[in-house]
């Protein structure tokens with residue numbers, strides 16, 4: 001997994017709440033057995049019409065947000081299905097950071113395993129950033145080590161993050177390799193485990 | 197100190213604990229299906245790792261499998277994914293209920309049927325509806341594919357301890373009102389984010405009175421309330437359901453297990469971070485009108501209007517949802533006509549669901565212009581239903597009786613609702629495009645779906661039930 005610390009980019013303002021993983025990556029793209037290549041299918045039915053043409057007023061199709069690495073949305077982002085194809089699509093499309101007031105639990109976990117930084121800001125802060133980004137392209141710098149998001153206008157937003165996952169993202173660690181260090185504890189647990 | 201069941205099961209599975217880190221939790225049962233596992237097995241192969249405890253894994257195919265004309269799989273990509281699971285199961289020594297195997301079915305239906313699902317276990321699967329297994333007092337939750345790989349290689353997961361929530365359902369459910377209506381009412385009342393960051397225990401008289409199959413329906417949809425997991429303390433109903441199941445403990449071991457299971461029930465006087473209460477007497481059959489499971493209301497009511505919401509973002513969400521669903525503000529629920537009825541999915545495809553639906557359609561015909569399909573949750577459910585003649589009741593009424601699988605719940609196989617058409621569905625998600633691009637889904641109980649199939653629009657199924665008493 002790619003380490004992540006500083007990300008500087010224009011934000012893509014997705015002004016919706018309850019964005020579910022069915023919307024992020026639709027079921028017809030879940031049949032592939034690879035981890036990569038999902039980016040072209042991200043938000044497919046919002047991005048493209050039935051003929052496969054771009055829907056021009058969808059945020060990701062607007063030229064001013066092209067190349068954005070920071071997606072900003074409203075409450076309860078990533079709800080629904082556990083499909084990790086959702087963060088794979090987000091990452092493959094080019095986003096490294098998702099900012100929202102809250103995330104669904106499984107999606108939130110899945111981000112950390114893929115080098116995506118999910119940032120929780122308050123609803124008011126997200127509304128403010130969305131409004132700025134919708135008005136005209138708004139650049140921010142995310143700094144994971146400092147736990148800040150700094151706008152081009154100098155406004156600084158701070159966020160909290162679980163220290164364990166912060167370490168993992170900063171270093172790009174493979175969690176499984178880390179867990180193997182606890183082999184002794186796992187074996188000891190198995191020896192006394194209640195099992196019927 | 198008095199403990200709730202969530203704390204008891206969690207605490208007994210901690211392998212390693214350290215300040216500033218999540219807990220390392222041991223996993224007792226890992227269920228695997230074809231869609232979320234190929235990349236995990238590939239990860240093992242690339243790293244030269246093996247499956248630590250193949251004996252604690254169980255795999256099946258369900259999401260992609262066709263529900264007619266088997267064993268032919270027309271879609272080459274689906275076929276490849278299905279074959280990949282078969283190959284992986286073989287290579288890594290994991291037991292598999294393959295296509296054509298009598299145990300095959302939707303992963304959340306077969307776990308309990310086989311007795312793999314037991315109280316006190318930690319159960320994971322690369323599928324959000326793993327919460328279903330919580331009906332037994334197991335701590336069961338969905339995980340992503342990276343976590344699938346982590347469990348395969350280590351049989352553990354790093355997990356932050358979630359907060360606990362009690363949802364107490366008091367009183368008694370009315371005739372014709374289903375477990376599905378309880379959970380839809382809960383989500384409609386408190387929203388799809390109410391459980392985020394929490395594990396929910398469902399308690400109260402109305403829950404205690406439910407069969408295991410009904411409890412599974414409730415826990416199944418706890419993820420739709422945002423909860424990490426939903427569970428119900430085990431009792432005599434739980435124990436009796438498990439007696440004699442293939443993977444349940446045998447003979448005197450069973451009694452020993454049963455007393456351990458019962459000891460896991462929440463202690464008198466235990467506490468939770470959040471407690472919510474709802475009255476079962478007030479719940480009526482629910483129909484969802486929108487594009488997430490909280491957008492639902494009683495069948496006697498109308499589609500809400502913008503005036504029913506205080507804040508601008510909810511008004512916007514209403515507008516967007518109604519535009520997608522092609523409904524009017526204030527339209528009576530019973531005026532909504534359906535072209536499709538789907539009875540199936542891990543929420544409502546068990547024998548009792550099929551029995552209930554069959555009791556409504558028996559001797560009647562599908563409304564002209566309605567297409568109905570019934571998809572049993574597993575091959576063993578299908579066989580049991582056929583032994584009772586339920587298949588005949590459905591086919592006589594004009595329904596299609598299918599092979600088992602996830603089917604139109606998510607439309608990964610050919611079972612897709614066409615764009616612009618409307619489906620009364622016993623499944624769990626009404627997201628945009630869930631059952632097919634442009635398809636409009638209304639979530640209901642099996643009885644409500646059956647009644648809509650007969651009348652061509654939503655009706656209060658309580659009328660049917662009362663007629664028959």
Ligand code: SF4
Nearest residue numbers: 325541542602605606
């Ligand atoms: S039936 Fe539907 S919700 Fe259940 S596991 Fe299958 S696709 Fe998921």
